Amino acid sequence: MRIDVVSIFPDYLAPLDLSLVGKARTGGLLDLRVHDLRDWTTDRHRTVDDTPFGGGAGMVMRPDVWGTALDSVLDDGAHLLVPTPSGAPLTQRTAERLAEEQHLVVACGRYEGIDARVAEHYRARPGVRVSEFSIGDYVLNGGEVAALVLVEAVARLLPGVVGNPESLVEESHGAAGLLEYPVYTKPPQWAGLDVPDVLLSGHHGRIARWRRDQALRRTAGRRPDLVAALDVAALDRADLAT
Numbered sequence: 001m002r003i004d005v006v007s008i009f010p011d012y013l014a015p016l017d018l019s020l021v022g023k024a025r026t027g028g029l030l031d032l033r034v035h036d037l038r039d040w041t042t043d044r045h046r047t048v049d050d051t052p053f054g055g056g057a058g059m060v061m062r063p064d065v066w067g068t069a070l071d072s073v074l075d076d077g078a079h080l081l082v083p084t085p086s087g088a089p090l091t092q093r094t095a096e097r098l099a100e101e102q103h104l105v106v107a108c109g110r111y112e113g114i115d116a117r118v119a120e121h122y123r124a125r126p127g128v129r130v131s132e133f134s135i136g137d138y139v140l141n142g143g144e145v146a147a148l149v150l151v152e153a154v155a156r157l158l159p160g161v162v163g164n165p166e167s168l169v170e171e172s173h174g175a176a177g178l179l180e181y182p183v184y185t186k187p188p189q190w191a192g193l194d195v196p197d198v199l200l201s202g203h204h205g206r207i208a209r210w211r212r213d214q215a216l217r218r219t220a221g222r223r224p225d226l227v228a229a230l231d232v233a234a235l236d237r238a239d240l241a242t
């Protein structure tokens with residue numbers, strides 16, 4: 001998979017050189033390219049923004065600079081992803097679908113955002129899909145943090161990136177849509193607190209059922225909104241596997 005990220009703060013994406021994503025890049029599992037939007041400016045001040053039509057505070061990112069940049073990195077079949085507070089929520093299902101694709105391009109806006117004609121223009125471009133997404137109901141100063149989130153959420157799903165692929169099945173928002181169960185390790189007693197006896201029993205069937213029960217309780221208690229979307233069939237498959 002190839003992912004291009006375009007930003008006026010390319011150093012914001014430096015964490016993608018680290019850990020699993022960094023290993024995926026050096027191992028050839030992920031072709032990640034980070035670009036400085038200002039490389040596509042033509043004036044001596046390397047201007048990427050201007051005042052908003054209709055007035056109002058702040059500045060808007062220019063469509064011409066973004067157009068030159070995206071024409072340079074987009075190819076047929078690419079998926080243009082634009083982080084914005086007004087975008088569709090980024091979910092695990094979205095990440096799973098994106099991980100199946102060949103080429104993602106993330107356009108990181110700043111200021112008041114990117115001129116709306118940019119997304120409109122590329123939606124009309126045959127062979128290019130455009131998706132505006134949000135990583136949560138809070139306001140950030142730009143799209144770079146969202147790009148970090150998206151790249152990590154997608155990259156970890158690529159074959160060979162995570163050591164034990166089975167771990168991808170059990171985790172939060174996994175196949176059944178449940179939150180993860182509580183985890184414990186040594187020492188068995190800490191701060192006057194014990195590890196649940198079932199986890200020390202060595203009875204794998206009981207442990208699996210306890211974990212699923214804990215996951216269900218957590219999901220119902222913390223995210224009742226997810227309960228309606230639970231994939232019961234996947235839950236049953238998980239049960240059968242125990």
Ligand SMILES: CN1CCCC[C@@H]1Cn1ccc2ccc(-c3n[nH]c(N)c3C#N)cc21
Binds near residue numbers: 108110137141
């Ligand atoms: C503050 N400033 C004026 C109000 C509108 C947003 C703007 C800042 N800003 C510019 C580009 C840009 C892209 C994403 C986000 C963003 N915020 N919260 C999310 N979940 C986001 C995503 N994903 C914020 C951005």
